[in-house]
Amino acid sequence: MVRFENVGMRYGAGPEVLRDVTFVLESGSFTFLTGLSGAGKTTLLKLISVAEPPSRGLITLFGHDLATAKRSTLPGLRRRIGVVFQDFRLLDHLSAFDNVALPLRIAGRKESEYARDVEELLVWVGLGDRMNAIPPTLSGGEQQRVAIARAVVAKPDLLVADEPTGNVDPEIGARLIRLFAELNRLGTTVLIATHDRALVESTRAREMRLVDGRLVELRMSRP
Amino acid sequence: MKNRRIMPNSKGAAPLDVVIAVMAFLAALALGASLIAQHAADSWSAGLSGKITVQILPASTGAARDGLAAETEAALAVLRGTPGIVRATPLTEAEQLKLVQPWLGAEALVAELPLPQLIDADIAPGSVLDMDALARHLKSAAPHAVLDDHSHWINRLRDLAQTLVWSAYGVLFLIAVATASIVAFATRAGLDAHNDMVSLLHQMGAQAGFIARVFEGHYFRAALTAAGAGAATAAAIFLAAGGLQSVGYEAVPFLPPLSVKPIELLWMLAVPAAASLIALVTARVSVLAALRQIH
Structure with a gap:
């Protein structure tokens, strides 16, 4: 599903924020990416989600070598990935419904086909009564849930989430993790970046830890 | 119930609307002038030949x-x-x-x-x-x-009228070029203003054509509305001129009427149609060029 080989990343002429990162995410796996602030978690997620090209090394995604993949194939690869951004990145002028529906519109689906799915998902994340609200009127936790619903609505092959439970109370956080687990059970590969130790310890999932831009495999998934 | 447009309408659009409305007004005046000049040529020829x-x-x-x-x-x-x-x-x-x-x-x-x-x-x-x-x-x-x-006068007047007609076409061309340049500039500014939205759509796997459609639709609608207002104003002026002449007021007694027939005002519809088409194509080309710079 995802293969990194000796990947390095630096922004401009700055220092390398990722160094010789090598790992494989098997299809259908559930993995936590942990590390202190500034360890490079967000950068690694950007590389996986094809938001940035690496400075060096080889990234293989869904069988495509990103260094040699045609530019025209990249949008299709990106559509197979759901991303929960740390800063949510919702469109302020669109309702919660339309923000969640955005990946489906991009995929060319008609509203009549997806409206029910979007509404059910919003109900599931506890926003059934906030569908028509625009993000500026939503709390941080509500915005985060909209962002998560948007990332999962198209049932992506790969879900990457950057601190997805950072702004929600424990009960909602547990509910969202159950949503990720359910997606994972249905076949989606999940990678969650977090510094929430309790969250990591609450599951048997694999943990990869970043330390000063280098990847340390801490724990393989437990049976 | 739901907001269907991915691109918001408000961000910095008003100045562009005003400029396009003024451009369309000038274009409609030039178009009307070409029609009047053509009338003059026909009238002089028919009257004297x-x-x-x-x-x-x-x-x-x-x-x-x-x-x-x-x-x-x-x-x-x-x-x-x-x-x-x-x-x-x-x-x-x-x-x-x-x-x-x-x-x-x-x-x-x-x-x-x-x-x-x-x-x-x-x-x-x-x-x-x-x-x-x-x-x-x-x-x-x-x-x-x-x-x-009368051949001497007919030929000279016909030449004059044709010069006026071609001058009006030249003005129309210049206005079209200016409008395209303004829309290209506005599209670039719009891309900067909506950089977050563009990068989000890009990140979500939107094809360049999808993002371009978001922008071209926005500028198409803006140009259609603004140019419609500009052309309507010009049409109203031509109608008013026609009304004044119908009650006996002559701008210049020995020249043909300086007004356009009501049916010919339909030509004014070409102005917002052309302006919106120019805006659409310019926005699309500008957005696709800008997106090629993104990973």
Whole structure:
């Protein structure tokens, strides 16, 4: 599903924020990416989600070598990935419904086909009564849930989430993790970046830890 | 219930709308000017072609009136005897005074002026006269007769009208180029202003064409509305000018009406159509060029 080989990343002429990162995410796996602030978690997620090209090394995604993949194939690869951004990145002028529906519109689906799915998902994340609200009127936790619903609505092959439970109370956080687990059970590969130790310890999932831009495999998934 | 447009309408659009409305107003004026110039050319050609005028100049001394009448009769005989001329009629004194009235007024003194006698003659459609031979015949029958077939004026007026028409087309072209440049600039500014939205759509796997459609749709609608307002204003001015002339107000007495027929105002619809098309294509090209710079 995802293969990194000796990947390095630096922004401009700055220092390398990722160094010789090598790992494989098997299809259908559930993995936590942990590390202190500034360890490079967000950068690694950007590389996986094809938001940035690496400075060096080889990234293989869904069988495509990103260094040699045609530019025209990249949008299709990106559509197979759901991303929960740390800063949510919702469109302020669109309702919660339309923000969640955005990946489906991009995929060319008609509203009549997806409206029910979007509404059910919003109900599931506890926003059934906030569908028509625009993000500026939503709390941080509500915005985060909209962002998560948007990332999962198209049932992506790969879900990457950057601190997805950072702004929600424990009960909602547990509910969202159950949503990720359910997606994972249905076949989606999940990678969650977090510094929430309790969250990591609450599951048997694999943990990869970043330390000063280098990847340390801490724990393989437990049976 | 739901907001369907991915791109918000508000961000910095008003100045662009105003500029496009003004451009469309100017374009519609230029278009109207070209129609008026074309009317003038047609009117002058239709009014003067197929006609000739003979002037019998008054003798400076002697029994002028008698000589004028005799020469008029002689010239009429020549004209009526010329194959291809279907009608030759001398203008009455009242008709002649009416002709000079715009320049000399209607004072009693004007009637005392030694005006030439004018003869209007119509040429049968399709007939070609030998004007030099006719002039010679007239000269021999009426020594003070001068033949005017209007070709000199028709050609000059037609050239003038065509110059005006092509000038109007040139202005339209320049306005189109300016509009495209403004929309390209606005699209770039819009891309910067909506950078977060563009990068999000890009990150979610939107094809360049999808993102371009978001922008081109926005600028298409903005241009259609603004240019519609500009063209409607120009159309209203032409309608008002037509209304003034219909109640007897003439802007310039010896020129054709400076108004456009109501049916021809439909041409004004071409202005918002062209402006919105220019905006659409320019926005699309600009966005696709900008997206090629993104990973």
